[in-house]
Amino acid sequence: MIPKLDHYKEKWHVKSDDVIKPGLEAIEEALSLVGNPEQTLRVVHLAGTNGKGSTLTFLEAIAQEHGLRVGKFMSPCIVDVHDQIQIAGHPITEAEMDRVFQQMQQAELSEKLTDFELLTVAAFLHFVNEHVDIALIEAGMGGLLDSTNVVTPIVSIIPSIALEHTKFLGDTLAHIARHKAGIIKRSRPVIIGDLPDEAKRIVDDEAARKNANVLALGQHFTVKSTADGECYTNVVQQFQIAKLTRSMKGTHQANNMALAITAFFEVASVLDVSTSEVAIRQAVQRATILGRFEEIMPCVILDGAHNPASAEKLVETIQCEFPNERITFVIGILADKDVQQILRLFEQVSDNFYFVDFDNPRAMTAQQMLTLSNAASKAVLVDYVPFLQAQSLSQQRTIVSGSLYLLTAVRNRLKE
Numbered sequence: 001m002i003p004k005l006d007h008y009k010e011k012w013h014v015k016s017d018d019v020i021k022p023g024l025e026a027i028e029e030a031l032s033l034v035g036n037p038e039q040t041l042r043v044v045h046l047a048g049t050n051g052k053g054s055t056l057t058f059l060e061a062i063a064q065e066h067g068l069r070v071g072k073f074m075s076p077c078i079v080d081v082h083d084q085i086q087i088a089g090h091p092i093t094e095a096e097m098d099r100v101f102q103q104m105q106q107a108e109l110s111e112k113l114t115d116f117e118l119l120t121v122a123a124f125l126h127f128v129n130e131h132v133d134i135a136l137i138e139a140g141m142g143g144l145l146d147s148t149n150v151v152t153p154i155v156s157i158i159p160s161i162a163l164e165h166t167k168f169l170g171d172t173l174a175h176i177a178r179h180k181a182g183i184i185k186r187s188r189p190v191i192i193g194d195l196p197d198e199a200k201r202i203v204d205d206e207a208a209r210k211n212a213n214v215l216a217l218g219q220h221f222t223v224k225s226t227a228d229g230e231c232y233t234n235v236v237q238q239f240q241i242a243k244l245t246r247s248m249k250g251t252h253q254a255n256n257m258a259l260a261i262t263a264f265f266e267v268a269s270v271l272d273v274s275t276s277e278v279a280i281r282q283a284v285q286r287a288t289i290l291g292r293f294e295e296i297m298p299c300v301i302l303d304g305a306h307n308p309a310s311a312e313k314l315v316e317t318i319q320c321e322f323p324n325e326r327i328t329f330v331i332g333i334l335a336d337k338d339v340q341q342i343l344r345l346f347e348q349v350s351d352n353f354y355f356v357d358f359d360n361p362r363a364m365t366a367q368q369m370l371t372l373s374n375a376a377s378k379a380v381l382v383d384y385v386p387f388l389q390a391q392s393l394s395q396q397r398t399i400v401s402g403s404l405y406l407l408t409a410v411r412n413r414l415k416e
Helices: 005-011 025-033 052-065 094-106 115-129 173-181 197-209 251-271 277-286 308-321 339-346 366-372 384-393 404-415
Strands: 043-046 070-073 085-087 134-138 155-158 190-192 214-216 221-226 229-234 239-244 294-297 300-303 328-331 352-355 377-380 398-401
Touching: 005 094, 005 115, 025 115, 043 052, 052 070, 052 134, 052 251, 052 277, 070 115, 085 115, 094 115, 115 134, 155 251, 173 197, 190 197, 190 251, 197 214, 221 251, 229 251, 239 277, 251 277, 251 308, 294 384, 294 404, 300 384, 300 404, 308 339, 308 398, 328 339, 328 384, 339 366, 352 366, 366 377, 384 398, 384 404, 398 404
Parallel strands: 043 134, 043 155, 070 134, 155 190, 190 214, 300 398, 328 352, 328 398, 352 377
Antiparallel strands: 070 085, 221 229, 229 239, 294 300
């Protein structure tokens, strides 16, 4: 369920299904009825298990620092449906959402799409209405059969590939990789992160089949830590950008930053934009993302690690940022995730866990998580707000993690 989406569906009498239906036939038919807005957009398309949101955020900041008007479509929402569609960092307004829903109503899209497909159409319409220079589009699930995979991008980005959504995408790395590689388009470059060998072979094969140039982290471009920041090197174009300092924590964010810089040079070439090292440094420093090692109050951090790969990165970041500190976890996870493996990873840096219920039909109950936990100290937490406030006041380092939906609920309640 996407918060506040139903408000617009009811207001404009546009019905859609709250289900997942992989495939492109419905979205292609709907887009044709509204004039194929996606065909007029300049797009960067992102798919991957982890790192999409962070890479998108770095790329958005870099593009904006170069004076471009940037639209972005991402999921899931942080607060409600409005923040999934943004331009220049500002969520779509109620008036703007009304406009695109009126367009969809007049095109008779009611009962033709799922909720996510409907929102995808809304994003494309909004970006065309507002004349963005570039649209950054994040795949919702997979890639090949995701509703966003109707675009022909300037460049595609695949930051990582690991097991996820196995019910829909398949239960092997090869199956997942085929879905992610599905966003590669003929004669359009694809930028990839540090992929497992099996996944990289599939991506390389798909790129070769489509005559798409592959730019790989560690091969065609690199990022290394230095005494005065990080240094990005583009091996292909033979240049460096030194003294890069990030606000986003974690060594994995250096890779996401490098992916974004590489992608921007592809965008700048097509849009005939002069690149600036100063602008890139400024963008990298100011880029931040909600729910990615986000300190929402002193000593309380939100991080949306929701699968083993992202949980492993969170553990590495905790070990780097808070060595030898006592860590408390507050956890809520969707039941279709690899909950046991996520908990085993978190238990490497903490033996103190609290499990919470949150409002999502796919959520595992706090009691079920408690049963799966091997922590020495563990309990079900009924109301996390006073607990987190007390942890902050007593300067007890606390990580809230497991699901982005939980993070949204925590953020909203703390704001209240």
